[in-house]
Amino acid sequence: MTFDLEEQEKLDALKDWWKRYGIWLTGALVILAMGAAGAQWWRYHQHEKAAQAAVVYGALQLGLQANQSKAIKDDTATLIDKYPGTPYATRAALISASKSMQTGDTKTAETQLRWVIDHTSEDGIKQLAVLRLAAILLQQKDPAGALKLLDAPYNEAFTARFNDLKGDALVQQNKIAEARASYKIALEKLDAQNTFRKYIEVKLDALGGEPK
Template identity: 40%
Template sequence: MAYDLEEQEQLATLKAWWNKYGDLVTWLLIAALAGYAAWSGWNYYQRNQATQAALLYDELQKAVSAKDNARVLRAAGDMQNKFGRTAYAQMAALAAAKTAWESKDAAAAKAQLQWVIDNGRDAEYKALARIRLAGVLLDEKAHDDALKVLAADMPPSFAAAAADRKGDILAAQNKLEDARAAWKLALDKTDEKNPARQLIQLKLDAVGGAPKAA
């Protein structure tokens, strides 16, 4: 009987507690379950997006291998429209720009590189797109536009490539002193074991070697 009374007291206490806090606990539980469901759904969406983007990128690579510029550009456009927030979209645009350039479609190449600059989520891809776009503009003799493209901040790992391209543009403008300074900076930023140093040194020597001291 004592046990029954004690159990009844516990039940009464629990009932009183539930009457006081039951609604709050219910709403907290609902919120927790909703949050978990949203988190699980988002992770599933992200995985699904990545899987589909990978498949489309594989198709784009096949088109690149076939040198089918029109097909590559269609795949890149689909990637940007459907999976523009993924890294695959940036890689696809860079690949499409290269194929377009090799197909002598400069307008498409510039458009793809500009897409990466405007919409890319990774600083490295954006920097690579800027350097390549500056090269396209250099070929078109749009020197001032090319220099503007390179004027943006870039990751340190791209400093040498950007300075090298800047030197090319300045040399094309016959600004040899500025070109020497740019190539000297590119040489200073390039690792000693990097084969690119030889080409930079050749260009630097071709315009009279290191720039004059201030």
């Protein structure tokens, strides 16, 4: 009898606990299940988007090989509009910007490069876009705008190129001593066999000798 009473008390306590907290526990389990299902759906959705973006990017590559400027531009627009979160979109924008520059459409190139800078999460891609945009701004005689871009952090691999363009911008501002210093940093980061050294050395020579 004692055992039965103890069991009954435990059962009554469990029933009482369930009345108080059962609905909350059920709700929590439902939320967890919905969250897991939502996460699984999101992963599937992202995978599908990436696969679709890859197809469009493949078409862009074919357009690039065939030198079809309109196809490249259209495919890039599709990737930016429908798949902006994929790495294909930023790479396509870089390619399209280069093509736009070749055809003299600097306005479109600038817009595409700024989009890359604002949307990519890859440092290398972002810094490459910065370099290309800075070069455009220097062609437009906007050294201040170029320097503002070039003051952003950059990877060691880009040191020579960043400082070379900084030197160009400073020359446009007639800041010769600072330009010379930037060119020298660029030279220091290039090995002796790098053909880009000659290009920078010519610009250094054009600045004349250092003041005594």
